[in-house]
Each structure stands twice: as structure tokens, then as C-alpha cells.
Amino acid sequence: MSNMIDFSNKRVLIIGGLGFIGSNLAKRLVELGSHVKIVDSMLSQYGGNLANIAGFEDSIEVNFSDIRDAHSLAYLVRDIDIIYSMAGQTSHIESMRDPYTDLEINCTSQLTILECCRKFNPEVEIIYASTRQLYGRPQYLPVDEKHPIAPVDVNGINKYAGEMYYQLYHQVYGMKCTSLRLTNTYGPRQHLKDDKQGFVGIFVRLALQGQPITIFGDGKQRRDFNYVDDVVEAFLVSTGNKNLWGNAYNLGHTDKHSLTEFVELLSKHADFESDQIPFPDDRKAIDIGDYYADFSLFQSITGWAPKTSLEEGLEKTIAYFSKCGESYF
């Protein structure tokens, strides 16, 4: 914790703050004494959920607006010390079905955030939630930041363009921008309602509902999974660290698990059946296979490393949703 700035009385704006990671971050920042304002569009499939701020809703300010609305955003970014830019379209398959919405949210709107800040609050610090998706299928493992950028879907292209804007606005305008490339994140407040947010949320929901889990392919694809508290910690230790500005850093986990192992760990806490089927064609075309990141660059600058094992994290996740799952599915 010693490498974290003093967050008390910081004026923080969390864009996408009613979503999964944004709301966990909001909760933590409230505990640290920050003045937290949330911007969220409540677009139904993206995870915005008032249940995510249950219990601390009176300690934060919520503003319902869409980041595609440049006018309100230009007002909202003023008098803010730190912006966490967490809003995004994260579904890979949706980005192929509706590439324009993905483009508007993941690319155009990131430019809007930066232009608003450049004009009305150029001193603000911005931490951007990017994604491992821009690497595409790993050409080597673990994937470090020098790995070629080769997205396998529209989402990866748009997220990369969005991320590059942050780096550019640091280089050209000196703005304080850092990007974190997230891998599979899971935990309390995750979007579970539909199948739009990746296999982790889908599997957790099915496990809780006692419904069968179907794995596409052989289930041997290995991934690194980050529990949301560890990801929140990464955003916090990034803040105020000028050595990070202008670049993008991998998050990740030293433990890797296959999808089959993930399902097995889930089954320790819930009753369900599982089977495997061949990949559907549209998903096969954009599947990236094995992925795990080298996060040593980020660790060397910030000291961050994930503290939660997948087993422990899944136990906490199941416990959370067992208590208040009715708000999530």
C-alpha cells in the first residue's frame, strides 16, 4: 500500500462507474475518502447496474449520460483530479455483429474524453482500461508489451485505436495518460445477465443457476484470470505515477488455468453439469486460444502483483452472487 497516493479528498470521475470494474473501484475510492462521481449510460448489455453501488450509493454522485454525448462530458470533466476511463463495449462477438457501436464507444468516445480534457481540464490524470484483445492470437507466451498488435476482431482494432489516442495525447500535449491492458477479470458486480461479456460471466451465472456449462473446443485454452480487487489495486497504484504516462501496461497473473480447470474450480462451490462442443464458426474465427500476459514491466514500475488465486477469487465471487444474485440475473 505504501506505493499508493493519498486518495482522501481527491475529486474522481469514473466513466462507466456503474459497471463491473468501475463500481468496485468506486467502492474502494469511497473507502479511501475520495469524492467520487460516476458517469454511466446504463446501456443494458454493458453491465451498468445500480445494484453495483448498493450500500454506498449515498457516498457518491451518479450522473446518467453517454460518453458519445460530447456536450455533457465537456462539462463533467471540469474540476476533476483523476478520471478512470472504464466504459467500453467488451463483447468480441458483438463487435463483429455491430461494428459501428463498438467503434463509437471504444474509439470515437475515447477521443471525445481526451478532447474534452485537453480543452477544459488538461491537468487531469486519466487511467484507461484497455484490453489484451489487441494482441490477437499470441505469437509467443507469456505476451509482453512488445508483442505484435494483431487484433482478431473489430473490438481489438477499436480498443487499440482508443488506447493510441491516450498515448498520443501524452506525447503531443503532455497529458497525464496511462493505459492498462486487462486480461480476463472476474468477481463481484460482474455483468452476468446475458452472454455479451465473455465466458467468465456466462460460466459463473450458469454455475449459480445450476445449469449445464458448455465449453467450446477442447477446453484446454489456458488463460490468466485477475480477481477484480487486484485489478482495482492496479488502477490505484497507477494513479499519480508519472513513470507510467504515455504508455500501456499488461496486467496478468502468474497462475494460468485452462477453461476446463476454471469450470472444475467453479464446481467446488456450485452444482452443475458440463460438456464440450466444437467451436461455432463465428466464434472460432475470433478465438485467440491460449493467452497469458507478462506483467513484469508494470510490476517493476509500481510493485503491483495480483494477490488472489483463482480458487480464492471464485469462492468470493460465488459467495457474493449467492447473497445478492437476484439483482444480476
Add this chain to the structure above:
Amino acid sequence: MSNMIDFSNKRVLIIGGLGFIGSNLAKRLVELGSHVKIVDSMLSQYGGNLANIAGFEDSIEVNFSDIRDAHSLAYLVRDIDIIYSMAGQTSHIESMRDPYTDLEINCTSQLTILECCRKFNPEVEIIYASTRQLYGRPQYLPVDEKHPIAPVDVNGINKYAGEMYYQLYHQVYGMKCTSLRLTNTYGPRQHLKDDKQGFVGIFVRLALQGQPITIFGDGKQRRDFNYVDDVVEAFLVSTGNKNLWGNAYNLGHTDKHSLTEFVELLSKHADFESDQIPFPDDRKAIDIGDYYADFSLFQSITGWAPKTSLEEGLEKTIAYFSKCGESYF
């Protein structure tokens, strides 16, 4: 020429076909017997100019529309064999002043072209005019296709996102897409009217008008210059070559010249004075310094190499504009 397909009776759509390179390509394709249709928005600063098709306007079909208009585009791409996607916002400095327009044209509209083709003409072949700008400041010379992508301006980011869509639509949908990364191109039909299209056009106009040419910096930045006929040839030899699909290739020239040398060569054909001033801040921030490309990958697949020296090309350029310059400035 033996490595070129038979263009006679091919139905060709040139998007941005009233612009500099597009119109030169149109002229050549008419000579080769193609049925050429041009789409152009005539946006004043982007080079669309009816003078560019003077003399062969009766042999082509011109449709005035903007690629941001997805509805007309969806109709126009039907019953076409080959699309040359040449429309773009090319000004680096403009992309910083108005990043949204650059985004709409260089990124969003490329997605529109691909989506229209995917839905209404998935068998069409598309050759996309990309740019060396996405490499940013060279980390080594000559720059090959493995060079890191590190744009120094919004234009480079958006052009790269646009290019990645073409590669993705080949990978995922099997569409026949090839991208060529152009370097400094010059020649007849170049946009000369204002200062929006890079130093080459500006210098040529000033030379023709006998006005002083001002070089930013020491003028020692070395570049490779492609005469437009050579670039047109590159688009033609790319067409129908399935070994190129799904990738992007550098164009370039084995001869490199400093900006000072460029101005000296110009002065052989026109009377003007020249001087040097320090870089203005906004341009310095996005200047890329020395740049020249390794185009051996493209050469190895297609046999293409530029045939025109800078001296010869500038002579032809000055001759063209001396005859019909009144339509250009």
C-alpha cells in the same frame, strides 16, 4: 507489365477518384479498357477536382457522394469487380486540429466500405491506400513492415485502424483486401490549392508561382519520393494478386533526397527563392524526421519497383502544371 491482369471490361470503382492519385489511376484504367466509376465528395480541401479528369471525363462515370453516407455506398459497391479505396483525409496537422473529421473519413468510413461490400458484394477485390504515417518516427531505416506502429498524430492512428479493418475482413470473412502504405507521392493532378496536403504540394505550387519556399528546420530530413505513375502501377500490379490479400505493403524508392535537395531539383525548372526557419511548435510535435521505406517485400511478390527518378518526375510535374496550373491554384 506481364505481371498485370487484363483490365479490359473490368468494372472498377475508384473511391476518391477525383483526387490526386485516384484520378491518375482512373486515367490509366480507361486506357486499359476498364469501365471506371468514380465516387467523390468534392470536399474542397481534399483534392477532388474536375480538372483531374479533363480529357477523359466522357469515358468514365462520376458519382458525387461522401463515403460517410453508408446508404449510397451500399448501392454503389454492387456489380463491381475491383474497388480502389483512395479517399482520405491526409493532412497530419489538420488531424490534430479536427480529429473527428479525420476519424470519420479515415477510420469509420473504411469500416463502412467493408460492411457494404461484405453485405452486398463480398467477392469484390479492394485495394486500400494506406500510409507510412502509421509508423511514426522511424526507429530504424529503411522502414520495413515489421517496424513498430507508433503514430505521432491522430491521422496515423485512424489510418492504421482503417487499414486493420481491411486485414481483419480478409482473415474473418475471406474478403480480398490488400493495403499499400504510400510514402511521399507527387506528380500531375496533385492538390496544390492550399497548404493542407503536405510539403510536396506546397513547394511545387510556390515554385510555379515564383514565390519563396520556406523549409522548416535544417532541411536535412531525407525522404523517398514516388512519382504518381509509379504508385498507379503499384495499385495495378496489386490487383488480382491473392498472395497480397490480408496484408499491408510499403511502397518507396531506392533514391532518398533531403528536403533541401528536393527544393534544389525544383529550382532547375522554376525561379524562386528559398530560406529556412525553425519548426513551428505544432508541426515539430508531429514531424517524423528522416523516413524511407524498405519495399522489398512488395517487390518480391509483385516485381514492382519505381521507374521514375525525382529529377525526371519533378520535370514532368512542372510541365503538367505549367500547362494547366490555373485549375489547381
